[in-house]
Amino acid sequence: MSAPLLHVDQVGKRFGGFVALDSVNLDVAEGERVGLIGPNGSGKSTLVNCICGTLRNETGDVIFAGQNINTLNTHERTHRGLARSFQLPRPFMSLSVAENIRVPLLYTVNARGGHHLHGSELDDRCVELLKLVALDKKANKLPRDLTQVEMRKLELARAVAAEPKLLIADESMAGLSHSEVEDIVALLIRLNQRGITIIMIEHIMSAVMTFSQRLVVLVSGKKIADGKPDEVIKDQEVVGAYLGQ
Amino acid sequence: MRTPLFIICEVVVATVLYLLFRHYGNDYFFFAGYTVLQFVVMATAWNILGGYCGYVNFGSAGFFAIGAYSSVFFYTVGQNVQDMDPGFLTSVLHVIFPIPVPILIVFGGAFAGLVGLGTGYLTLRLRGVFFAIATLALAVVIETLIVNWEYVGGSRGAYIIPPNTVPVFGPYIQYLFVLMLVMVIVGLTAARLIERSRLGYGFATIRDDELAAEASGVPTLKLKLIATVLSGALMGMAGSTFPFYLGFTEPGSVFDLSYAVNSIAMPMIGGTTSWVGPLIGAILLGTMQQVATVTISSVANLLIVGLMLIGFVIVAPNGIVGLWQDWIAKRSKS
Ligand SMILES: Nc1ncnc2c1ncn2[C@@H]1O[C@H](COP(=O)(O)OP(=O)(O)OP(=O)(O)O)[C@@H](O)[C@H]1O
């Protein structure tokens, strides 16, 4: 097996005296679809924050595409191909829906030095990305005119717009209807087939099981299981962690 | 509107304004007009950091003072050159000094921009109110340094004696007025360019949500530094002609509370999201203050500004431009 795209090595993070992440190891291979689950407060979002640089891990290393990115700022990690959606949507409130998408195009895609998008190309790409999440009709609206569900979709589209190698979707589906969940799962699988490696954090188990090729379970900041989804959910410790909740 | 066309419009408006003043006005008009224009530059400058990026700067007077005292400094050096013994060096210096005012404007802008860069490095990791306090402290530090710097007059102040007239322009104040008009054009053009560019989007994301901005690839610290430098440089430029305007420069007048208050109040009242806001706010408040100075007293100025600021913050937080946009939106709906 070649080197993993993402290698999380003994990453630890404390908030005051509280241990949020306790020496977590995680490898994600290129092209993989990984589900990350765990009870509320188990440290999933904290792990995402450490991988993406929103928070700094106190111990351990984050290796991405063969390079240690521990000391890089978030935007540098995004430029290198890491993108994430926030669990609680954080749209740019003063920008329209389409302009929200434009930001990663201008600052990440165009910063990579490949083909430079400008003019109508930019507009077209924004519409294209909004169509993925069925928000194209709302392109000129402000985020405050969106529903909570639409904001989640915008959050996901903005992360996808950065054309990442690794996309981390932090609970993009909370509050969505059954058919919407299916749409988003289908979208994530399609993106994966286009070559994007994806880590999906989710509480909706049907979505997790449809999506994941591998399942990782975090409990109280520790990784307690990592393997084939149908085996992991039968694991005694995992069942215990969820029942004990 | 494309930028070249926009600049042409600005130049036309500025020329018409100048000719009207020349034709109908007197020197008092130019004195008052200069002050209003100076506020347009200050408000526009403040808005680049405060309005576009959301970083409130209470230290405008500090940047303004750097511009002013950079001019005082070079003027004083020029005076000393005149008294030097003749020699090769002196004859070279005689070619350089006195430095023409337009170049002093560039110097003032450069120094203030540099200080902006330094301050940015030290303070831009601070959020919200802490940044605001740091800028306030910066102004105090600069004031202390200048009060103790004897070469530029220290606490006593320094005299600059401008010539009475200038070729082409006539009275010196008219010359300063035109220079300030040019700075207004530079400031407004820069602000409008930023708004419509990638930089403008970047600034807006910083104002809205820095974590999300970083996650979208926006180098927030770099952009904030750019904003501080641009904003500081414009304020320094506005300050650099001040010593020639008053003839006498002292820390008390340069660090007047009114600079800090006005450069915040004018964009807030006009509207902070576009270049039009600071322009409208500065013309409105600046003119009102000029009228109040003549009709009531100069003490009334800050009171008026303060009351208006409170009123707007409560009733129309997006300023006059915001009110206008709401009105348009309502009309198009009905
Ligand atoms: N900035 C912070 N400061 C202090 N404590 C924090 C901070 N962020 C997270 N925590 C704590 O760390 C723990 C892990 O939080 P985290 O958000 O990573 O959990 P999670 O697994 O994403 O949970 P959920 O499923 O609810 O999203 C929680 O107990 C939380 O209260």
Ligand SMILES: [Mg+2]
């Ligand atoms: Mg979470």
